[in-house]
Amino acid sequence: MGKLFSSSSRSRGVVLHKTTAHRQSTTNKGNDWRPLRLDKRLVIITFAFVMTGLVFTYSSSAFSSAAFFKRQLIFDILGLIVAAILTQTYDRIQQSKWCKPIYLMYITWFFLVWVLFTRTQANVHRWIDFGFFKLQPSEIAKVTLVIYIAHYLESVAGRLERNVKLLFKPMLVAGITLGLILAERDFGTPFLMGIVFVCMMLVAGMRFLHLVVPAVILSPLIIHQLFFVGYRRDRIFSFLNPFATEGSTGYQLVQSFLAVGSGGWFGKGLGNSELKLEYLPAAHTDFIFSVMCEEFGLFRIALILFGFCWLLVRGISLAGVAKTHFRSLVIFGLTITICLQAFFNMAMAIGLMPTKGIALPFFSYGGSSVIMTLVMMGIILNLAAVDSAQNNLREDVTSYRNRNK
DSSP: OOOSSOHHHHHTHHHHHHHHHHHHHHHTSTTOOOOOOOOHHHHHHHHHHHHHHHHHHHHHHTTTOSHHHHHHHHHHHHHHHHHHHHHHHHHHHTTSGGGOHHHHHHHHHHHHHHGGGSOOBTTBOOOEEOSSOEEOHHHHHHHHHHHHHHHHHHHTTTTTTTOGGGGHHHHHHHHHHHHHHHHTTOOHHHHHHHHHHHHHHHHTTOOGGGGHHHHHHHHHHHHHHHHSSHHHHHHHHHHHSGGGGTTTTTHHHHHHHHHHHHTTTTOSOTTOOSTTTTTSTTTTTTTHHHHHHHHHHHHHHHHHHHHHHHHHHHHHHHHHHOSSHHHHHHHHHHHHHHHHHHHHHHHHHTTSSOOOOOOOTTTSOOHHHHHHHHHHHHHHHHHHHHHHHHTTOOSOTTOOTTTTO
């Protein structure tokens, strides 16, 4: 995997971060504050995904009631409000002494420990029930872990390749975080964030050979979780031959196949899904993509896939031109978190991966997932725009060609 940063930028990353932070603090004082000009294409794709997600939340759950749609609408509104605030303020918030990345990790660990002592829901410990809202701490961890790793890697910029000891601290923090999530009986999120962690380390300069020892150490744990935990082992065997177990563990995947296949090229039309009528479990959450395929068909669902591919390419390109390590790594980390999760969910629905409780970002019903996905987009938009504001650029923030020259 190629590095996002040139060798010259690695040597001056920390100093540049401090100087730009100081420049921002001085230009934002007084009455000359102006809103940051956001990347219009990212804003458009965000709103398009949110609106489409609302439509399919209603379509996939309306056979029982409109309650899911109403709650999802509230979650989307709250998420958009928070995202809008972050697009203009995150660069200043992250410089506050009260928002140090390690403090964010302490708060995350607190919630991840708390959830282990809550009552089980669907035989797992994943949600803290506040009555009016169920908080899923693992969704918070996706954001805070990326921010912490980016902050740490900036502090050791240019030294990571030569000093293997520098890998210990981020691996310890990531290990604690992912271990607590695994204790919730959630393997999908640690698997996803483990890939994100490795990608961030590689683009920051870690050699691939540095992964050998941690991989050897973790391999027995991974093998145990996959093949010696009963329900996970059953899912793997069902994935390999779902029709042999369609009356038990393979039921979800078989119903998903039927939904995806029956959509054909052009779909049955919006609202006309038949498999959502209590045949396909979790139709409005984990398997909403199957309903989308049934109603939209292959041609139109390709637009959704293209949207996530475009978001991935756009995010990586923005990370590549950001002027500090921190901004580059946060944009990169959050972008691949969103897109990899989307690709995992879609792969699960069409049988390319074992079934797992991984939501489709922007689309699947769920308060924590929707809000934290929009928080990620707010942070990405802010960090992509802040360099232009500091340099008093007059052109639209999407004109990045000469920013690093």
